[in-house]
Each structure stands twice: as C-alpha cells, then as structure tokens.
Amino acid sequence: xxxxxxxxxxxxxxxxxxxxxxxxxxxxxxxxxxxxxxxxxxxxxxxxxxxxxxxxxxxxxxxxxxxxxxxxxxxxxxxxxxxxxxxxxxxxxxxxxxxxxxxxxxxxxxxxxxxxxxxxxxxxxxxxxxxxxxxxx
Numbered sequence: 709x710x711x712x713x714x715x716x717x718x719x720x721x722x723x724x725x726x727x728x729x730x731x732x733x734x735x736x737x738x739x740x741x742x743x744x745x746x747x748x749x750x751x752x753x754x755x756x757x758x759x760x761x762x763x764x765x766x767x768x769x770x771x772x773x774x775x776x777x778x779x780x781x782x783x784x785x786x787x788x789x790x791x792x793x794x795x796x797x798x799x800x801x802x803x804x805x806x807x808x809x810x811x812x813x814x815x816x817x818x819x820x821x822x823x824x825x826x827x828x829x830x831x832x833x834x835x836x837x838x839x840x841x842x843x844x845x
Contacts, residue, residue: 722815726845729812741807748807751800754793762790816840 732740757765765787771777780796781788788794805814814820821840828835 723843723845725806725812725815726843730845739810740812741810744803744807748800748803751796751803754795757788757790757792757794759790761794762788816843 728743729740732738732743736743765771765781768787771781780798781794802815802820805818805820806812809818817840821837825835825837825840827833
C-alpha cells in the first residue's frame with residue numbers, strides 16, 4: 709500500500725480543539741459553546757466558496773484520494789466552484805457535540821475520540837482511546 713493512502717499511520721493527535729478550549733478559558737470573554745456557534749452554523753448552512761478556496765480544491769491531490777474528503781468536497785466528482793455553497797454536516801455534528809459539552813473534552817475522551825480511533829484502525833492506524841485521553845495542550 710502507498711503511504712498517501714494510509715493517513716492513519718501518520719496520525720498526529722489534533723490539538724486544535726484543546727488549544728481553542730484552553731485559550732477561551734484563559735483569555736476569552738465568551739464560553740466555548742458560544743465561540744464555536746458560528747462554525748457550527750457555517751458547517752450546517754454552508755458558505756459560498758471564494759476564488760482562493762476554489763483554486764485550492766482544484767489543485768489538491770491528497771483530498772481526492774480520501775473517500776471521506778471526496779464525500780464532503782467532491783460529491784459530484786468536481787471541486788467546488790466559486791460561489792457554490794459548501795456544507796459539512798458531519799463536522800457540524802462533531803462541533804455540536806463539543807458545544808453541548810461546552811468543552812473540547814468529548815474530542816479526546818468521548819464518542820468523538822472513539823469514532824476517530826475506529827476510523828484510524830480501519831485505515832491501519834495505531835491511534836487508541838488511551839492516546840486521545842492522555843492528550844494535554
């Protein structure tokens with residue numbers, strides 16, 4: 709198998725959720741759920757693709773090799789065009805889980821973490837729930 713078809717073997721534990729949570733708690737004036745609410749709305753309702761995003765999608769090779777990315781970004785086989793509405797309902801669901809907890813914790817210790825590990829295992833990856841749970845920003 710080619711390495712670029714097995715991204716799960718090169719998994720790095722994503723720290724964005726925990727980093728955002730930590731920054732909001734330390735420096736923010738609004739809660740985590742409120743801070744991510746606009747992202748949830750954009751994922752659900754979509755946003756018009758701009759010229760830069762259109763070009764980026766047309767030039768990407770890696771996303772076109774990943775079945776999950778194809779479903780979201782190339783559902784009809786083509787890259788999204790400028791002005792086309794781009795939605796990501798699966799990401800909206802993940803973000804909603806985090807918002808419901810008002811924390812990034814479900815990403816590392818909840819059902820989201822479990823699903824990430826299961827997906828990694830399907831791709832031959834070695835990510836385990838204990839790895840997720842042990843993450844500290």
